[in-house]
Amino acid sequence: MGTIDQHSMDQLQYVTELTDRIKAKSSPEANSEALEDSAEYVRFFPTFIWALRDFTLQLKLNGQPCTEDEYLENTLKLKKGNSQKVQLFNLPRECIRLFFPSRKCFIFKQPTNGNNLHRLEDMKESELESEFVQQALQFCRHVYKTSKPKTIPGGHIVTGRMLANLVETYVDTIRSGGVPCMETAKLALAQIENSAAVMEATMRYTELMEQKLEQPTDTFHDLLVIHAKCEDEALQVFMARAFKDDKQRFQAELRRALDQKKEVYCQKNQLKSSKRCKDVLVQLSREVEERKNKAFYSRPGGYHDYLNDMKTVAVRYHQESGKGVMADTELQEFCKNKEDVGRAILQSDEALTEKEKEAADAKARAEEAERKNEIQQLQTADLEQALKYQKQSYEAYIQYLKENLEKDQEKLLEEQNKMLESKLQVTVSGKA
Known part of the structure; x- marks a missing residue:
C-alpha cells in the first residue's frame, strides 16, 4: 500500500532468510556463502514485481519525472558504511538485488473515490477510474507476456502434477527438521x-x-513393423515426461519392458494364428476324415485318391486368408500327424507293387524333409528380420537420446547465461 519505505522493506524480511529456508545444492559448502551464491538461486527463482496500491505521490527523482522502474531501483540503492544500522538498511535491498535481477514496478491509483470504496466489489469496470483501469491493463499485459512457466534447475518445466510431488517432498523435509534442497528435490522428483x-x-x-x-x-x-511403430510412440511418451535420467537407467528399464511386452505379443500372435490355422484345417479335412472312417481308401487305388484329397486340402488351405504367422508351421504339423494314416493306406493298397510302395514312401519322406527345410528357412528369415528391427529400434532410441541431450544442453546454457547476466548486473550495480 502507498509507497516503498523502510517499513515496506522490513515486511520483506523473509527475503533475507531465503538461503536459510531453502538450499540450491545438497553439499553444505555449496550454500555456505549465501549472497555470493545467489546466482544458483537465480536459475529457478521467479521474476520480481512490486505492485503499489493507492499510490498518491508524483513519480519524480531529484525534481525530474521518472518511471516506476526507476522509482523502484532508487529505493533499492544501498547506503555506504558498515554500521549495524546501515547493514540492517542494506540487507533486504541487497537480497532483492541479488536474488531477483529481473525486477519490475507498477503503481495503481485509487480505483475510485472514497465514497464508493465500500461497494468496490460490486462496481462495474466502467465505473472505476479510467487511469486505474489502464494501469491494471498494463500490469496484466506484462504478467501475461513476460511470465514464464515454473522450472526447476536444468530448465525442466514444472507441471501441476510435478508441483504436487515437489510440495510433498518439501513438506516432508520441513517436518523432519531439514532444509528443502532444490537439487535433492529434483532427484526425488526425477525418480x-x-x-x-x-x-x-x-x-x-x-x-x-x-x-x-x-x-x-x-x-x-508385419508384426515387427507394428511393434516398431508402437515402440516409437511409446518412446515419445516417455521422453515427453522423463527428465534427469543421466545414466539412462529408466530408459533401459523402458526398453526391457517393451522387449518383454513384444515377446508376449509374439506369443499371442502365434496362438491366434495357430488356432485360426487349426480351425481351417479341421474344416477343410472333414471330408477326408469321413472317407477314412468309412474305409473309403482301403481299396485298390485308395492311396492315390488319399493323396489327391490331401493335396486338395493343402490348395484350399493356401487360399484361405488371415491364417497368420503360423500358417506353414501348422500345415507341416497337420501333414506330419497324417503320415501314419498315409503309410497305412499305402501299405493296404493292393493295386501297388512293393517297389511302387517303397518309392511312394521315399517320396513322402522327401516331401516331409523339404517342408522342414522350408520352415527352418522361414525361422531364419524371421530371426534376421528381428535383428534388423532391433538395430533400427536401437538407432531410433539413440537418436531420441541425442535430441533429448541437446535440449537439456540448451536449457543448461540458457540457465548459465541467466546466471552470468545476474552476476554481471550485480557487479555493474555495485560499481555504480
Missing part, C-alpha cells in the same frame, strides 16, 4: 516422474498393440 514415464509409455505401447493385433499378422515382418 517419481521417470518411473511414471516408464509406466505411461508401457501402457501406451500395450494400448496400441492391442488395437493393431486384433487379428494375427500374416508374417513375422
Whole structure:
C-alpha cells in the first residue's frame, strides 16, 4: 500500500532468510556463502514485481519525472558504511538485488473515490477510474507476456502434477527438521516422474498393440513393423515426461519392458494364428476324415485318391486368408500327424507293387524333409528380420537420446547465461 519505505522493506524480511529456508545444492559448502551464491538461486527463482496500491505521490527523482522502474531501483540503492544500522538498511535491498535481477514496478491509483470504496466489489469496470483501469491493463499485459512457466534447475518445466510431488517432498523435509534442497528435490522428483514415464509409455505401447493385433499378422515382418511403430510412440511418451535420467537407467528399464511386452505379443500372435490355422484345417479335412472312417481308401487305388484329397486340402488351405504367422508351421504339423494314416493306406493298397510302395514312401519322406527345410528357412528369415528391427529400434532410441541431450544442453546454457547476466548486473550495480 502507498509507497516503498523502510517499513515496506522490513515486511520483506523473509527475503533475507531465503538461503536459510531453502538450499540450491545438497553439499553444505555449496550454500555456505549465501549472497555470493545467489546466482544458483537465480536459475529457478521467479521474476520480481512490486505492485503499489493507492499510490498518491508524483513519480519524480531529484525534481525530474521518472518511471516506476526507476522509482523502484532508487529505493533499492544501498547506503555506504558498515554500521549495524546501515547493514540492517542494506540487507533486504541487497537480497532483492541479488536474488531477483529481473525486477519490475507498477503503481495503481485509487480505483475510485472514497465514497464508493465500500461497494468496490460490486462496481462495474466502467465505473472505476479510467487511469486505474489502464494501469491494471498494463500490469496484466506484462504478467501475461513476460511470465514464464515454473522450472526447476536444468530448465525442466514444472507441471501441476510435478508441483504436487515437489510440495510433498518439501513438506516432508520441513517436518523432519531439514532444509528443502532444490537439487535433492529434483532427484526425488526425477525418480517419481521417470518411473511414471516408464509406466505411461508401457501402457501406451500395450494400448496400441492391442488395437493393431486384433487379428494375427500374416508374417513375422508385419508384426515387427507394428511393434516398431508402437515402440516409437511409446518412446515419445516417455521422453515427453522423463527428465534427469543421466545414466539412462529408466530408459533401459523402458526398453526391457517393451522387449518383454513384444515377446508376449509374439506369443499371442502365434496362438491366434495357430488356432485360426487349426480351425481351417479341421474344416477343410472333414471330408477326408469321413472317407477314412468309412474305409473309403482301403481299396485298390485308395492311396492315390488319399493323396489327391490331401493335396486338395493343402490348395484350399493356401487360399484361405488371415491364417497368420503360423500358417506353414501348422500345415507341416497337420501333414506330419497324417503320415501314419498315409503309410497305412499305402501299405493296404493292393493295386501297388512293393517297389511302387517303397518309392511312394521315399517320396513322402522327401516331401516331409523339404517342408522342414522350408520352415527352418522361414525361422531364419524371421530371426534376421528381428535383428534388423532391433538395430533400427536401437538407432531410433539413440537418436531420441541425442535430441533429448541437446535440449537439456540448451536449457543448461540458457540457465548459465541467466546466471552470468545476474552476476554481471550485480557487479555493474555495485560499481555504480
